[in-house]
Amino acid sequence: EDQVTQSPEALRLQEGESSSLNCSYTVSGLRGLFWYRQDPGKGPEFLFTLYSAGEEKEKERLKATLTKKESFLHITAPKPEDSATYLCAVQAWGAQKLVFGQGTRLTINP
Amino acid sequence: GAGVSQSPSNKVTEKGKDVELRCDPISGHTALYWYRQSLGQGLEFLIYFQGNSAPDKSGLPSDRFSAERTGGSVSTLTIQRTQQEDSAVYLCASSLNVVSYEQYFGPGTRLTVT
Numbered sequence: 001e002d003q004v005t006q007s008p009e010a011l012r013l014q015e016g017e018s019s020s021l022n023c024s025y026t027v028s029g030l031r032g033l034f035w036y037r038q039d040p041g042k043g044p045e046f047l048f049t050l051y052s053a054g055e056e057k058e059k060e061r062l063k064a065t066l067t068k069k070e071s072f073l074h075i076t077a078p079k080p081e082d083s084a085t086y087l088c089a090v091q092a093w094g095a096q097k098l099v100f101g102q103g104t105r106l107t108i109n110p
Numbered sequence: 111g112a113g114v115s116q117s118p119s120n121k122v123t124e125k126g127k128d129v130e131l132r133c134d135p136i137s138g139h140t141a142l143y144w145y146r147q148s149l150g151q152g153l154e155f156l157i158y159f160q161g162n163s164a165p166d167k168s169g170l171p172s173d174r175f176s177a178e179r180t181g182g183s184v185s186t187l188t189i190q191r192t193q194q195e196d197s198a199v200y201l202c203a204s205s206l207n208v209v210s211y212e213q214y215f216g217p218g219t220r221l222t223v224t
Contacts (some may be wrong), residue, residue, distance in 0.1 A: 005155065032211070034213075040215055041217075043114070043201050043203075043215035043217045043218050044201070044215045045154075045215070046212055046213070046214055049212055067141075080112075080129060087153070089153075091211070096141065096158045096166060096211070097143070097155035097166070097168075097169065098153075098155065098161070099155070100152050100154075101154045110121070
Protein backbone atom coordinates (compact mmCIF):
# COMPACT_ATOMS: atom_id res chain seq x y z
CA GLU A 1 0.00 0.00 0.00
CA ASP A 2 1.31 3.43 -0.95
CA GLN A 3 2.06 5.59 2.06
CA VAL A 4 3.25 9.13 2.80
CA THR A 5 4.53 10.41 6.15
CA GLN A 6 5.30 14.06 6.75
CA SER A 7 7.36 15.55 9.56
CA PRO A 8 7.21 17.55 11.64
CA GLU A 9 3.44 17.89 12.15
CA ALA A 10 3.92 21.55 13.03
CA LEU A 11 6.85 23.94 12.77
CA ARG A 12 7.14 27.44 14.10
CA LEU A 13 9.95 29.65 12.77
CA GLN A 14 11.02 33.25 13.06
CA GLU A 15 10.98 35.34 9.92
CA GLY A 16 14.22 34.73 8.04
CA GLU A 17 14.94 31.42 9.79
CA SER A 18 15.45 28.76 7.11
CA SER A 19 14.35 25.16 7.60
CA SER A 20 13.20 22.00 5.83
CA LEU A 21 10.05 19.90 5.81
CA ASN A 22 10.29 16.16 5.26
CA CYS A 23 8.11 13.81 3.24
CA SER A 24 8.91 10.09 3.45
CA TYR A 25 7.13 7.79 1.06
CA THR A 26 6.67 4.20 0.00
CA VAL A 27 5.10 3.59 -3.39
CA SER A 28 4.96 0.66 -5.77
CA GLY A 29 6.42 2.72 -8.61
CA LEU A 30 6.68 6.49 -8.40
CA ARG A 31 5.03 8.37 -11.21
CA GLY A 32 5.26 11.72 -9.45
CA LEU A 33 5.65 13.38 -6.06
CA PHE A 34 3.64 16.54 -5.54
CA TRP A 35 3.90 19.42 -3.09
CA TYR A 36 0.88 21.59 -2.32
CA ARG A 37 0.30 24.57 -0.07
CA GLN A 38 -3.01 24.88 1.74
CA ASP A 39 -4.24 28.01 3.50
CA PRO A 40 -7.04 27.78 6.07
CA GLY A 41 -10.46 27.42 4.46
CA LYS A 42 -9.03 26.98 0.97
CA GLY A 43 -8.20 24.13 -1.35
CA PRO A 44 -4.62 22.91 -1.87
CA GLU A 45 -2.55 25.06 -4.21
CA PHE A 46 -0.16 23.20 -6.52
CA LEU A 47 3.53 23.99 -6.01
CA PHE A 48 5.80 21.34 -7.56
CA THR A 49 5.96 17.97 -9.25
CA LEU A 50 9.11 15.84 -8.92
CA TYR A 51 9.52 12.76 -11.07
CA SER A 52 12.87 11.11 -10.32
CA ALA A 53 15.53 10.92 -7.64
CA GLY A 54 17.98 13.80 -7.81
CA GLU A 55 15.48 16.22 -9.26
CA GLU A 56 15.14 19.69 -7.72
CA LYS A 57 12.64 22.48 -8.36
CA GLU A 58 12.53 26.03 -7.03
CA LYS A 59 9.91 28.71 -6.67
CA GLU A 60 10.71 31.93 -4.84
CA ARG A 61 11.83 30.93 -1.32
CA LEU A 62 10.90 27.25 -1.78
CA LYS A 63 13.03 24.43 -3.13
CA ALA A 64 11.87 20.83 -3.39
CA THR A 65 14.23 17.88 -3.69
CA LEU A 66 13.66 14.16 -4.20
CA THR A 67 15.46 10.95 -3.28
CA LYS A 68 14.26 7.37 -3.69
CA LYS A 69 12.72 7.40 -0.22
CA GLU A 70 11.92 10.99 0.66
CA SER A 71 11.43 14.55 -0.45
CA PHE A 72 12.38 17.76 1.28
CA LEU A 73 10.81 21.16 0.98
CA HIS A 74 13.45 23.71 1.88
CA ILE A 75 12.27 27.16 2.89
CA THR A 76 14.90 29.88 2.71
CA ALA A 77 14.50 33.14 4.65
CA PRO A 78 10.74 32.64 5.09
CA LYS A 79 8.25 35.45 5.48
CA PRO A 80 5.00 35.48 7.48
CA GLU A 81 3.05 35.00 4.23
CA ASP A 82 4.69 31.58 3.86
CA SER A 83 2.63 30.40 6.84
CA ALA A 84 0.37 27.57 5.64
CA THR A 85 0.00 23.81 5.73
CA TYR A 86 2.29 22.08 3.24
CA LEU A 87 1.04 18.80 1.82
CA CYS A 88 3.04 16.09 0.08
CA ALA A 89 1.41 13.48 -2.17
CA VAL A 90 2.55 10.61 -4.38
CA GLN A 91 1.06 9.09 -7.47
CA ALA A 92 1.96 5.57 -8.51
CA TRP A 93 2.28 4.34 -12.05
CA GLY A 94 -1.03 2.96 -13.25
CA ALA A 95 -2.98 4.95 -10.66
CA GLN A 96 -4.63 8.31 -11.02
CA LYS A 97 -5.30 9.11 -7.39
CA LEU A 98 -2.94 11.04 -5.16
CA VAL A 99 -2.00 9.60 -1.78
CA PHE A 100 -1.46 12.44 0.66
CA GLY A 101 0.50 12.83 3.86
CA GLN A 102 -1.02 14.50 6.89
CA GLY A 103 0.76 17.78 6.17
CA THR A 104 3.12 20.09 8.05
CA ARG A 105 1.58 23.21 9.55
CA LEU A 106 4.16 25.97 9.16
CA THR A 107 3.96 29.23 11.10
CA ILE A 108 6.37 32.09 10.43
CA ASN A 109 6.46 34.70 13.16
CA PRO A 110 7.41 38.29 12.23
CA GLY B 111 -8.06 31.62 -16.41
CA ALA B 112 -10.79 30.41 -14.12
CA GLY B 113 -9.90 27.69 -11.68
CA VAL B 114 -11.94 24.81 -10.35
CA SER B 115 -15.17 26.01 -8.78
CA GLN B 116 -17.34 24.21 -6.26
CA SER B 117 -20.76 24.87 -4.82
CA PRO B 118 -22.04 25.34 -2.27
CA SER B 119 -19.09 26.53 -0.22
CA ASN B 120 -20.83 25.43 2.96
CA LYS B 121 -23.66 22.98 3.54
CA VAL B 122 -25.35 22.13 6.81
CA THR B 123 -27.77 19.23 6.70
CA GLU B 124 -29.64 17.00 9.10
CA LYS B 125 -28.67 13.40 9.58
CA GLY B 126 -30.55 11.20 7.13
CA LYS B 127 -30.99 13.83 4.42
CA ASP B 128 -29.45 13.60 0.95
CA VAL B 129 -26.99 16.23 -0.31
CA GLU B 130 -25.54 17.12 -3.70
CA LEU B 131 -22.19 18.83 -4.15
CA ARG B 132 -21.19 20.36 -7.47
CA CYS B 133 -17.83 20.77 -9.19
CA ASP B 134 -16.94 22.76 -12.31
CA PRO B 135 -13.46 21.77 -13.52
CA ILE B 136 -11.00 23.98 -15.34
CA SER B 137 -12.11 24.40 -18.94
CA GLY B 138 -10.45 21.84 -21.18
CA HIS B 139 -9.43 19.51 -18.35
CA THR B 140 -10.51 15.97 -19.11
CA ALA B 141 -9.79 14.36 -15.74
CA LEU B 142 -11.79 15.12 -12.60
CA TYR B 143 -11.26 13.86 -9.04
CA TRP B 144 -13.14 14.03 -5.76
CA TYR B 145 -11.34 13.89 -2.41
CA ARG B 146 -12.49 14.23 1.18
CA GLN B 147 -10.55 16.05 3.89
CA SER B 148 -11.48 15.46 7.49
CA LEU B 149 -9.72 16.19 10.76
CA GLY B 150 -7.25 13.48 11.57
CA GLN B 151 -7.75 11.70 8.25
CA GLY B 152 -6.00 13.98 5.83
CA LEU B 153 -7.02 14.03 2.19
CA GLU B 154 -8.51 10.79 0.91
CA PHE B 155 -9.40 9.90 -2.65
CA LEU B 156 -13.04 9.19 -3.47
CA ILE B 157 -13.58 8.91 -7.24
CA TYR B 158 -11.94 9.72 -10.59
CA PHE B 159 -13.41 10.47 -14.03
CA GLN B 160 -11.45 10.51 -17.29
CA GLY B 161 -13.25 11.47 -20.46
CA ASN B 162 -15.90 8.91 -21.37
CA SER B 163 -14.21 6.04 -19.54
CA ALA B 164 -15.86 4.24 -16.67
CA PRO B 165 -15.07 6.08 -13.42
CA ASP B 166 -12.69 4.72 -10.80
CA LYS B 167 -14.97 4.44 -7.76
CA SER B 168 -12.49 2.57 -5.59
CA GLY B 169 -12.32 5.28 -2.90
CA LEU B 170 -16.04 5.68 -2.22
CA PRO B 171 -16.54 4.73 1.45
CA SER B 172 -20.03 3.27 1.11
CA ASP B 173 -22.87 2.80 -1.35
CA ARG B 174 -24.47 5.95 0.04
CA PHE B 175 -21.91 7.87 -2.02
CA SER B 176 -22.23 8.28 -5.77
CA ALA B 177 -21.00 10.70 -8.40
CA GLU B 178 -21.67 11.49 -11.99
CA ARG B 179 -20.08 13.66 -14.62
CA THR B 180 -22.31 15.06 -17.31
CA GLY B 181 -21.03 16.01 -20.76
CA GLY B 182 -17.45 15.46 -19.69
CA SER B 183 -17.48 18.62 -17.61
CA VAL B 184 -19.55 19.33 -14.49
CA SER B 185 -19.63 16.68 -11.78
CA THR B 186 -22.04 16.10 -8.91
CA LEU B 187 -21.20 14.12 -5.78
CA THR B 188 -24.30 12.80 -4.02
CA ILE B 189 -24.40 11.53 -0.47
CA GLN B 190 -27.60 9.75 0.50
CA ARG B 191 -28.88 9.36 4.05
CA THR B 192 -26.07 11.48 5.47
CA GLN B 193 -24.39 10.44 8.71
CA GLN B 194 -22.39 12.57 11.15
CA GLU B 195 -19.18 10.86 10.06
CA ASP B 196 -19.76 12.31 6.57
CA SER B 197 -18.94 15.77 7.95
CA ALA B 198 -15.80 16.91 6.13
CA VAL B 199 -14.53 19.20 3.41
CA TYR B 200 -15.16 17.73 -0.03
CA LEU B 201 -12.57 18.81 -2.56
CA CYS B 202 -12.72 18.54 -6.31
CA ALA B 203 -9.65 18.62 -8.56
CA SER B 204 -9.05 18.49 -12.29
CA SER B 205 -6.08 17.78 -14.51
CA LEU B 206 -5.52 18.45 -18.19
CA ASN B 207 -5.26 14.78 -19.17
CA VAL B 208 -3.47 11.60 -18.20
CA VAL B 209 -0.17 12.85 -19.64
CA SER B 210 -0.17 16.31 -18.01
CA TYR B 211 -1.52 15.17 -14.71
CA GLU B 212 -0.91 17.84 -12.09
CA GLN B 213 -4.16 18.12 -10.16
CA TYR B 214 -5.59 21.57 -9.46
CA PHE B 215 -8.01 21.83 -6.58
CA GLY B 216 -11.13 23.85 -6.00
CA PRO B 217 -11.94 25.66 -2.73
CA GLY B 218 -13.99 22.78 -1.38
CA THR B 219 -17.45 22.35 0.11
CA ARG B 220 -17.59 22.14 3.90
CA LEU B 221 -20.33 19.67 4.82
CA THR B 222 -21.68 19.58 8.35
CA VAL B 223 -24.17 16.88 9.30
CA THR B 224 -26.10 17.66 12.49
